[in-house]
Amino acid sequence: MATEAKRPKVDDGSELSPLENFLQWCSRVGLVLSNKVYVSKEGTVAEYGMLAKDNIEEGEVLFTIPRSALLHQGTTKVSALLEKEKSSLESSSGWVPLLLALLYEYTFSQSHWKPYLCLWTDFKTLDHPMFWSKEERGRLLRGTGIPEAVDTDLTNIRREYTDVILPFITQHPDIWNPNTHTLELYTQLVAFVMAYSFQEPQEEEDDEDEDEEEEKAPNLPMMVPMADMLNHVSDHNANLEFTLDSLKMVCVRPIRKGEEVFNTYGQMANWQLLHMYGFTEPYPSNSNDTADIPITNLYKVATQESDLDRQLVEEQWQMLRQMMQEKGAFVFGKQGCLTDTELHTALKVLCMSKEEFSEFKENEGWEEDDEEDEKISLAFSNEGLPGLKASWKWLIHEAARLTLRSYEDEQVEGKVVDSDRALIEDKAALAGLSSRQQNALQVQYGQKSILSRLMDLTKS
Structure with a gap:
């Protein structure tokens, strides 16, 4: 009986898994990954995570990301339009330009960022309380402050979409489509930014530089491929460092072979982790509760x-x-x-x-x-x-x-x-x-x- 012929892998990587495709994309954009670590869906606390192949010493760089590989309103294909129309995109959250970039890049089949964004198919892994029913939030999270915070979030998201996003995308039908770029997708992308974005630490300025500081652009969120694959614990072993040309994930204490590499999202109580990221640290490990x-x-x-x-x-x-x-x-x-x-x-x-x-x-x-x-x-x-x-x-x-x-x-x-x-x-x-x-x-x-x-x- 003849065996079925194997199809060769095509150049666009369609035979690869989303993770393999993403890793190839990382190589193409100049992201350098240490040979002492690897990304996996197995042996980690969440869907994706990073594990040590070998013992890692404090101070070792686990990966380096060039700034050109960061996804934000300045690197998207629609950056020129977002800059030109920025006065009409102001909002209380300050996230509208990034979210418009994500709406475009996530649904554009030829997007440069497709191998990265395809890691989150339909955002089904996001389980923020904003995706729970109101009854479920009230019943399970009574007294925690989360139901009230989520109600405020959803009200602001709806208002921002109706008052800012929808009028803007309607004016640019060649780029966005209200039937595709819906409130539902917008809400999912808000949760995506809440859970996976980073903000660059602001350097403290002297008093004499206050006037110059006021003229600086606000510290806006950005998507950082690979860094957002790392999971969080309060007792973390790695930290993201920002330099002029790149971002580096640096080991802050020794990591043994087989251990997971953990970043920190900051000093976050469990209610904040669940509200913003959709997970908690098991009691009593969260020292910031x-x-x-x-x-x-x-x-x-x-x-x-x-x-x-x-x-x-x-x-x-x-x-x-x-x-x-x-x-x-x-x-x-x-x-x-x-x-x-x-x-x-x-x-x-x-x-x-x-x-x-x-x-x-x-x-x-x-x-x-x-x-x-x-x-x-x-x-x-x-x-x-x-x-x-x-x-x-x-x-x-x-x-x-x-x-x-x-x-x-x-x-x-x-x-x-x-x-x-x-x-x-x-x-x-x-x-x-x-x-x-x-x-x-x-x-x-x-x-x-x-x-x-x-x-x-x-x-x-």
Whole structure:
């Protein structure tokens, strides 16, 4: 019986897998990959990742990307048009030019970036909460702050598409088509930029250069092929460095053969990772996890005392709202309060006598010196919290309790945290959950455990 003839691979790489095609493209555009690493879909924590073929020492360069291989509004084929029309593309996000470039390049069959963008077919691997149903977000992520953040995102995305994108692409039917470049695709590309883009760190300028700094272009996101293949952990072993001509992924601590190479997306709590990237770090590995106590919860607790001067508390609260209008919550990490100065101010104001508050208003607040800031930081650390004034501890304790209740419709105090812990520690039970349920559990339990610990530290 004759065997089936093998078809030769054609020059355009159509016989190659998306990953192989991408790697060939990397060679063509001058991206240099160390022979000590390789990209794989197996043995990594996500769909793609990078693994070490050999032991790697600190300081070794894992790959180098020429700036010409970066995808942004200045390197796309439609860059001249985007630059010419930039005044009509302004938006609150600042992402419109990049997103228009991606809309074009992703759907143009002859795009220079096709081997790169084909790694994300239909963006099916993206599972940001924005792609969950509203009911699912509300049920699984109650109390985390993510449902509210997603609602804001979706409202802004729809507004940006309707007010800016759609009028622009309608004016250029030879390049974009509303039937192809839809709101759905636009939303997927927003998630793509959230999850995979990079921003170049801005160098700090001296005061005398402030005028020049104002004239500089804003720090806009860019797509960085190969760098975005690396997964994130807070305890990372590689870091992206920016130079004048190229970007380099550099090993920041020894990596053993067979280990995965991890980059960092920054100091990200699990709620931020899930909101922006669609994944979480398993408890307790995320050292940057946080929990928020809304400032309104502190106010609600302050008004619970029966013998308080309600008019005084209302005046104190109105002043705090003016002072902290951009800070809607106090943030607590694993080692204590991360917004300690703001919390110190709020507690001090809410616990003032009428005379003290009157003097405070006359002075229009106060500024802390560096030495005072250090004392405040220590006072609101895990080590310092038990030693705070009783009235301050009570406010923090009750505000944490009120916040903890927001995760559940009903709960027996402490029992929900214990049940979450039991579920996380039961590997078989955890594996039986969907990926969304697992991620939601990681976010909620991380936040609840921080709040529960805070309550223990502020017991009377």
